[in-house]
Amino acid sequence: xxxxxxxxxxxxxxxxxxxxxxxxxxxxxxxxxxxxxxxxxxxxxxxxxxxxxxxxxxxxxxxxxxxxxxxxxxxxxxxxxxxxxxxxxxxxxxxxxxxxxxxxxxxxxxxxxxxxxxxxxxxxxxxxxxxxxxxxxxxxxxxxxxxxxxxxxxxxxxxxxxxxxxxxxxxxxxxxxxxxxxxxxxxxxxxxxxxxxxxxxxxxxxxxxxxxxxxxxxxxxxxxxxxxxxxxxxxxxxxxxxxxxxxxxxxxxxxxxxxxxxxxxxxxxxxxxxxxxxxxxxxxxxxxxxxxxxxxxxxxxxxxxxxxxxxxxxxxxxxxxxxxxxxxxxxxxxxxxxxx
Amino acid sequence: xxxxxxxxxxxxxxxxxxxxxxxxxxxxxxxxxxxxxxxxxxxxxxxxxxxxxxxxxxxxxxxxxxxxxxxxxxxxxxxxxxxxxxxxxxxxxxxxxxxxxxxxxxxxxxxxxxxxxxxxxxxxxxxxxxxxxxxxxxxxxxxxxxxxxxxxxxxxxxxxxxxxxxxxxxxxxxxxxxxxxxxxxxxxxxxxxxxxxxxxxxxxxxxxxxxxxxxxxxxxxxxxxxxxxxxxxxxxxxxxxxxxxxxxxxxxxxxxxxxxxxxxxxxxxxxxxxxxxxxxxxxxxxxxxxxxxxxxxxxxxxxxxxxxxxxxxxxxxxxxxxxxxxxxxxxxxxxxxxxx
Numbered sequence: 001x002x003x004x005x006x007x008x009x010x011x012x013x014x015x016x017x018x019x020x021x022x023x024x025x026x027x028x029x030x031x032x033x034x035x036x037x038x039x040x041x042x043x044x045x046x047x048x049x050x051x052x053x054x055x056x057x058x059x060x061x062x063x064x065x066x067x068x069x070x071x072x073x074x075x076x077x078x079x080x081x082x083x084x085x086x087x088x089x090x091x092x093x094x095x096x097x098x099x100x101x102x103x104x105x106x107x108x109x110x111x112x113x114x115x116x117x118x119x120x121x122x123x124x125x126x127x128x129x130x131x132x133x134x135x136x137x138x139x140x141x142x143x144x145x146x147x148x149x150x151x152x153x154x155x156x157x158x159x160x161x162x163x164x165x166x167x168x169x170x171x172x173x174x175x176x177x178x179x180x181x182x183x184x185x186x187x188x189x190x191x192x193x194x195x196x197x198x199x200x201x202x203x204x205x206x207x208x209x210x211x212x213x214x215x216x217x218x219x220x221x222x223x224x225x226x227x228x229x230x231x232x233x234x235x236x237x238x239x240x241x242x243x244x245x246x247x248x249x250x251x252x253x254x255x256x257x258x259x260x261x262x263x264x265x266x267x268x269x270x271x272x273x274x275x276x277x278x279x280x281x282x283x284x285x286x287x288x289x290x291x292x293x294x295x296x297x298x299x300x301x302x303x304x305x306x307x308x309x310x311x312x313x314x315x316x317x318x319x320x321x322x323x324x325x326x327x328x329x330x331x332x333x334x335x336x337x338x339x340x
Numbered sequence: 341x342x343x344x345x346x347x348x349x350x351x352x353x354x355x356x357x358x359x360x361x362x363x364x365x366x367x368x369x370x371x372x373x374x375x376x377x378x379x380x381x382x383x384x385x386x387x388x389x390x391x392x393x394x395x396x397x398x399x400x401x402x403x404x405x406x407x408x409x410x411x412x413x414x415x416x417x418x419x420x421x422x423x424x425x426x427x428x429x430x431x432x433x434x435x436x437x438x439x440x441x442x443x444x445x446x447x448x449x450x451x452x453x454x455x456x457x458x459x460x461x462x463x464x465x466x467x468x469x470x471x472x473x474x475x476x477x478x479x480x481x482x483x484x485x486x487x488x489x490x491x492x493x494x495x496x497x498x499x500x501x502x503x504x505x506x507x508x509x510x511x512x513x514x515x516x517x518x519x520x521x522x523x524x525x526x527x528x529x530x531x532x533x534x535x536x537x538x539x540x541x542x543x544x545x546x547x548x549x550x551x552x553x554x555x556x557x558x559x560x561x562x563x564x565x566x567x568x569x570x571x572x573x574x575x576x577x578x579x580x581x582x583x584x585x586x587x588x589x590x591x592x593x594x595x596x597x598x599x600x601x602x603x604x605x606x607x608x609x610x611x612x613x614x615x616x617x618x619x620x621x622x623x624x625x626x627x628x629x630x631x632x633x634x635x636x637x638x639x640x641x642x643x644x645x646x647x648x649x650x651x652x653x654x655x656x657x658x659x660x661x662x663x664x665x666x667x668x669x670x671x672x673x674x675x676x677x678x679x680x
Binding site: 186 | 553563
């Protein structure tokens with residue numbers, strides 16, 4: 001069977017990771033990536049052997065800088081089946097029109113509104129909803145993190161109310177422009193967008209989200225209280241998390257006390273870019289009291305959505321009918337442990 | 341009327357502030373403060389004109405360093421009516437015995453357990469419970485912050501459940517030993533001590549607390565969701581906060597976006613040590629949806645309990661029968677705006 005031909009629009013934090021992840025699969029291939037500026041990331045893409053395509057408006061800058069490019073974005077459209085759009089938020093509407101005109105499929109990221117595509121994607125929660133679709137949207141890093149755990153908890157216990165505080169990283173590790181570097185910033189606009197974003201996939205869930213930006217670059221952290229429809233035990237919930245795809249349990253008592261420890265562990269694992277694709281739940285921070293479940297989870301904002309993008313390509317391009325088959329295949333290729 | 345004679349045991353973060361605050365009152369006076377080591381804080385205490393008393397075990401170190409001291413702690417006990425104990429947590433039991441033997445009253449801080457005194461103190465919630473008591477305990481900075489707002493909300497609306505996440509500062513500004521400096525640390529032992537500590541004063545309150553330590557030194561921040569017994573409006577709740585003692589409303593739209601902005605404002609106000617005694621609530625971060633109330637508040641961990649210590653002295657030494665009278669007097673002396 002011919003491999004699905006993938007273009008990655010935007011080779012930034014998410015785009016470069018998606019390109020690498022797609023390249024690791026045997027049923028899809030990267031035809032090219034796009035860049036608007038001939039900066040170091042462009043040079044790295046070329047060094048890694050990716051063909052770089054540019055928008056018309058960037059041609060002059062690339063020529064001036066003497067950086068070779070393979071063609072314009074429109075040339076790329078003619079060669080691919082699907083574009084994974086990793087451009088900054090709010091460019092989606094414009095590119096959706098271009099993809100539609102070129103007759104290619106398009107995956108957008110969580111920076112875009114659910115309304116852009118009408119379908120949002122998460123491998124655990126709704127893989128089949130994007131089956132054969134022309135457009136879909138992989139939800140944001142935080143929403144992906146919440147869905148990976150809350151969906152399975154809700155399936156088992158029917159959540160009456162979920163209360164989530166998201167302690168957000170201030171900036172990505174490579175970003176030295178943004179802050180705060182010593183301070184905490186509440187997201188005063190309530191509800192924060194995270195709750196409604198989870199509801200784009202679980203519309204029935206009562207979820208209340210608040211968010212505080214903190215002086216860290218490594219990961220987001222969630223505190224979650226879920227009021228369940230019935231009583232349970234900590235051990236029963238841990239069993240669900242142990243089997244949950246792309247959820248990794250760690251223990252404070254093993255020395256994983258902070259997100260810095262998690263990222264140190266990720267570097268030890270040895271994956272591409274030292275990423276942590278799994279949502280990390282503190283096993284000794286999971287507690288059930290009656291019908292209330294408490295837990296903490298860490299979200300590696302740069303990478304948790306990357307395997308979901310690969311699965312989303314499979315669903316939209318009809319490469320694997322069952323979610324579990326796609327997840328297993330993606331995981332195997334990306335060295336993410338499979339469970340069960 | 342003779343002034344109440346106060347000793348401050350420990351001249352660290354809280355002790356030095358309590359000493360200054362007591363000195364500003366006209367119905368009490370600082371007889372002396374204690375230090376175990378002749379370090380820079382000791383020299384600052386002397387420079388500010390406080391008599392420094394030392395434990396027997398420290399006499400040699402002070403003599404060696406050539407730092408003058410006024411006597412031993414036991415000498416101090418003979419001169420005072422009440423000791424405000426600001427020693428590090430867990431020294432309380434030992435000192436309580438000493439205070440009892442010396443026949444002086446004692447106030448402990450939130451680092452000690454409620455069980456040490458059997459009475460805990462907050463000016464808004466239970467001023468009169470410490471009336472004439474020999475021992476009481478001013479609850480911790482976070483608990484004080486929660487009581488200042490939740491007590492009044494509960495009084496008006498009867499809270500069914502409160503869900504609180506505490507984003508904790510990693511270290512105080514003057515502390516360069518502790519971290520994390522880039523990371524987030526969940527408090528995996530659940531429930532965190534904050535909920536039970538609030539319940540030491542409001543035993544009827546269903547409160548669920550989780551906590552994450554963040555890379556900041558300035559303030560703690562709380563996200564609060566309170567499920568009320570009846571529906572209300574954002575404006576009605578704001579009216580309660582506007583009248584709440586030692587609660588300050590700020591607005592993100594005025595440029596107070598982070599805790600760093602709050603501390604900058606505190607420096608502009610011009611109080612001792614640029615402290616922010618009030619709990620700071622973001623006005624545009626208060627939201628009511630049906631019977632659910634959401635808000636964010638900032639807690640200046642170094643100083644919010646300081647006016648409560650002054651009020652606690654007044655209650656224990658029977659200087660003012662009504663909480664509102666003591667609060668007004670303390671506020672006037674410390675340049676904290678009175679309300680209503």
